[in-house]
Ligand SMILES: [Zn+2]
């Protein structure tokens with residue numbers, strides 16, 4: 290009735306009197322009207338009313354700090370949160386135990402939100418503005434994924450609340466995507482068709498700024514494990530009997546360094562020797578190199594071939610055999626321009642968090658201790674258009690989603706300005722009110738954007754048409770061969786080592 294009254298009021302009394310003769314028809318039309326602005330306000334109010342609960346979920350995940358594919362406790366907290374608010378949660382999607390799809394509603398449009406919840410090795414850190422680990426050497430949330438996952442889930446829940454309250458039909462999904470930093474679950478979720486049928490995917494990532502980004506800003510990527518196999522021998526008394534796998538790796542490295550000069554500037558190649566031999570007086574018969582090869586979508590296959598030639602050169606010159614294993618590979622992220630603009634419009638409506646003085650002081654202390662300018666917390670709204678020239682850079686497995694559904698990312702203002710990702714400074718603010726405020730603002734913007742998409746089918750069509758053009762230009766074709774699956778045990782032993790030491794510091798969510 291409230292909706293109907295608002296609508297009648299909006300019509301004006303003159304119109305109302307003129308329509309008196311056909312009142313039954315008017316009434317039935319009015320009942321179907323939805324006040325989408327009120328729906329937005331209700332979603333925002335819902336988030337404000339659940340701040341404590343949502344913050345406790347983010348803090349719990351922060352304290353668990355589980356590495357890729359080991360996010361058993363973290364995914365369980367999000368599952369419980371989503372179930373509490375009426376979502377049907379399917380765990381273990383695409384063959385990954387910590388991957389999930391939570392669904393509410395039926396029919397179209399289908400709006401999806403992403404969430405990640407994996408931590409990074411070695412970045413354990415207390416919520417203090419100076420470097421001090423909770424457990425020395427243990428994992429920590431250095432990319433803010435505790436906030437990322439909770440932002441996505443909170444957005445889905447708030448949207449569902451508003452849709453239910455205002456009789457809006459459609460489907461809301463939350464995609465829980467594990468191991469972003471390592472195994473990149475989204476590759477396998479996309480390949481298994483998990484995102485198919487989703488009209489729009491709204492992504493978020495904590496950042497040192499408040500930003501919506503359009504176009505292509507990330508590289509396509511391949512993660513490779515290269516194993517050289519030689520023959521061991523006494524390095525002093527009979528080196529001529531040995532075939533050194535380390536020689537192969539070194540020659541590979543030299544070849545790569547020469548190759549760089551002749552690669553297009555969009556490439557990035559970096560590698561480490563993960564296993565370099567057992568002892569200097571033994572000719573190493575096994576050496577393992579881990580390498581990233583990055584480039585644009587169109588150049589990556591060619592760049593990879595050239596890199597592989599360097600591997601072959603190392604093997605040939607040293608007399609070793611070699612094996613190259615593709616662990617993961619994904620595309621550049623093609624952010625939907627129409628969607629990014631809509632996100633930005635909602636950033637303008639919602640605005641920045643109101644930072645308290647203590648929060649600014651905390652942020653400045655972190656900045657001071659990291660050798661950065663003491664400029665405090667994010668204080669402006671940024672819309673980043675597509676780059677005039679793509680010059681290369683980092684990567685995200687959201688790239689894989691961007692070729693199967695329209696997607697854009699909101700960067701949520703959770704970190705002090707200038708603080709880089711994958712640092713102790715990010716972990717330090719990740720369970721404070723700074724991170725919580727950024728998370729809440731993020732959920733408000735994403736939920737409001739979703740309401741706009743439902744309210745205006747033309748807007749949704751624009752987003753989908755743009756995606757249609759992209760699909761024609763770059764049809765989705767996974768880089769990973771069919772036989773390659775997620776490496777689920779990548780961090781199993783590492784996590785098993787840390788869990789008992791971290792358990793005393795776990796914080797449980799207030800669910
Ligand atoms: Zn990261």
Ligand SMILES: [Zn+2]
Pocket residue numbers: 432433434469494
């Ligand atoms: Zn991240």
